[in-house]
Amino acid sequence: MAISSGFGFSCRPNLHFCHCFRKVRFGSVADVIDEPDTFFKGYSNRNFDSVSSFNDGGFDDGNKAPVWKRFTSKELGITNGLIPRPTRLVLEGLKRKGYKVYLVGGCVRDLILKQKPKDFDVLTSAELKEVARTFSQCLTVGRRFPICHVTVDGTIVEVSSFSTSVRSGRAVRFDVERPLGYEKEDYIRWRNCLERDFTINSLMLDPYAKIVYDYLGGVEDIRRAKVQTVKPSNISLSEDSARILRGIRIASRLGFGFTRETALGVINLSFSVLRLDKGRLLMEVNYMLAYGSAESSLRLLWKYGLLDILLPFQAAHFVRSGFRRRDKRSNMLLCLFSHMDKFLAPDMPCHSSLWVAILAFHKALSDEPREPAVVAAYSLTVYFGGDMSEALKIAREISRPHDADFNELLEPCTLDHEELKEEVLHFDMAVRRALSEMTDEYHVSKAMSGFPKAPKSDLVFISLQLYLRVCKIFECVKEGKQVNIVAKQGSNIDNELLTLGSLEEVRHVFARVVFDTVYPISTSLQ
Structure with missing residues (x-):
């Protein structure tokens, strides 16, 4: 493989x-x-x-740049109280030394949208070596575009410098116009904004002057809910x-x-x-x-x-x-991830092993549809860490109707204990085979072979380490309940453990996602 x-x-x-x-x-x-x-x-x-x-x-109409604009923080509903303490300490430390400091990128965008930013990035007029001298826990990373990682209270704050782009040669290579009579500071900020990826990420917030600088129409693109590149x-x-x-x-x-x-x-x-x-x-x-x-x-x-x-x-x-390119309908694969999304947030992610496990699970089901009771018993066995007897007992007692819209689920039929157990073991083999094919270049290259005009690629980006972690999630079905493994108790999710990839937490969420998809509450109410 x-x-x-x-x-x-x-x-x-x-x-x-x-x-x-x-x-x-x-x-x-x-x-x-x-x-x-x-x-x-x-x-x-x-x-x-x-x-x-x-x-x-x-850049529209003959490469003319948008009008340069300034907004007050109040106009955009931003207060400094929304800036977390570690970021504030970094801003204050540089400000005290006389350097200019700004919040840049996606955090400004998210603050305008009243969303919690995943992280806060700082831009400063200080050289990176000056940043390193200012903070005791500071590490310079990156060769091509170096930045500083400043650690405060266990949180890493990224700090970049205006001077970095000049030395690294990130000069603007396309012609755009700028307003006449601009000030030097505006010009410096504008040049930095031109290096950003998207206009909605090109905003700069001065938390002390309480001004948001918008040189590329980012605020307008946020208002019209559009993503567009800064350069063509x-x-x-x-x-x-x-x-x-x-x-x-x-x-x-x-x-x-x-x-x-x-x-x-x-x-x-x-x-x-x-x-x-x-x-x-x-x-x-x-x-x-x-x-x-x-x-x-x-x-x-x-x-x-x-x-x-x-x-x-x-x-x-x-x-x-x-399924059309612009289809608004849903299907089982999308429903699985929709239910997974309900447990997550930008500041509460899951470990990558969870979504890889869901992809492998669905591929196996898509390749060979199964009865709802088999899928339920399988997911419950994973949840109980290999206790198949308990899983089979609960699966056979389920009275809630399954979602009949999914082609991956067969019409239910009555299976005794041994028949259900055998079907679960067969399905487990199919899931592990699906995972193996997803990480095998030959099988990946053949995935779209039935569609001659489709792009063909043998790209496999799932690492060996991640593959092995996903294998650990499912191995309990074949090996049975282990003495040192205790199934998670209660319905609450520990997001910190889920982010770290705790086996019990990932199994718990995996089972809930599958169960909620196969047996949705809305179907039961109908």
């Missing part, structure tokens, strides 16, 4: 992307921007217009293909859409994510699936053709089941 261990190739920047990928063949993807809501078999032969021909995102999307997404996945993550979490130009850039350059290191890919996918917006992330990955590249087994399932 081949497990992810690195990509093993490099790309020369002047070559076309397609020349750099091994065992990858790309077909065109349907235009999800303007297409009528009709399903097409496999993939469309239509090609997109070049993203450079569109001018409704990034064909430039921005080519420079850093991780922005494609980051854009999907932001849009899914916030419920935003893409501007037309940015959407076209995402589709046209979707294959470029294969240039990313496999560890980076796993990190980005985990950000999408483990932080409370997995269902919407899967929908957007499918809509923009990225699911076909990153999770081809799941993409193949969508195609087989007639």
Whole structure:
């Protein structure tokens, strides 16, 4: 079995992307921007217009920049009390030494949206070496774009410097106009904003002057719920293909859409994510699936053709089941992740082993549908840490109706104790086989073989360590209850343990997600 261990190739920047990928063949993807809501078999032969021909995102009308704006914190509903103590201490420490300090990026966006930021990033006029001298617990990380990690009260606060981009050569390489009569400080801030990925992430908050600086129309894009790149999307997404996945993550979490130009850039350059290191890919996918917006992330990955590249087994399932690119309906896979999302939040994520386990579980069920009682008994066995006798007893007593809309579930029939036990063991073998295929390059490369125009890739980004952790979740079904393993008691979820990947906590949430999907309360009430 081949497990992810690195990509093993490099790309020369002047070559076309397609020349750099091994065992990858790309077909065109349907235009999800303007297409009528009709399903097409496999993939469309239509090609997109070049993203450079569109001018409704990034910098409009002859590369003219948006009007520079300032908002008071009060206008946007931001108070300094929303800034956590570790971040405030970092801001104050630098401010006392006479340096300018700002909050930047997604935290400003989230504060405007009245959402709790996942983290707070600080930008300062101080050199990084001055930051290191100011704080005793400070570590400079990153070679290409170095930043400081300042640890305060066990929390890491990221601090970047205005001067870093100048030395690292991140100069703006496209022409934009700026207002006449600008001040030097505005110019410095504006230049830094041009290095950001999306306009909604380009805002700067001065917590002492209580002013939000908006040089690129970020506030307006927040108001109209749009994600658009700072630079033209064909430039921005080519420079850093991780922005494609980051854009999907932001849009899914916030419920935003893409501007037309940015959407076209995402589709046209979707294959470029294969240039990313496999560890980076796993990190980005985990950000999408483990932080409370997995269902919407899967929908957007499918809509923009990225699911076909990153999770081809799941993409193949969508195609087989007639699920359109812009489909508003749901299915069992999306329902599983919707129920998982209910237990998570940006500041309360799960361990990546949980969503990988759910993907493997659903693949096994999709490959060979099972009776609801078998699925219930299996998930309960996982929950009880291998106590199958108790799981079988409870499963046979379930009177709540299952969700009959799922093709993965067969019509119920009466099974005695031994028959149910045998079916559970067979299903366990199928789940473990599904997990093995998801982490095997050969099987991944064949996932979309039934659809000739679909992109083909043998990409496996699930690491060996993660594969083994998921195996541990399911091994209790075959091996039986272990003496030193105690099933979790009660219904409360310990989010800290879930984030760390506690076996008992992950098994508990996995079983609840499966049970709530197969036997939804709404169906019972009907």
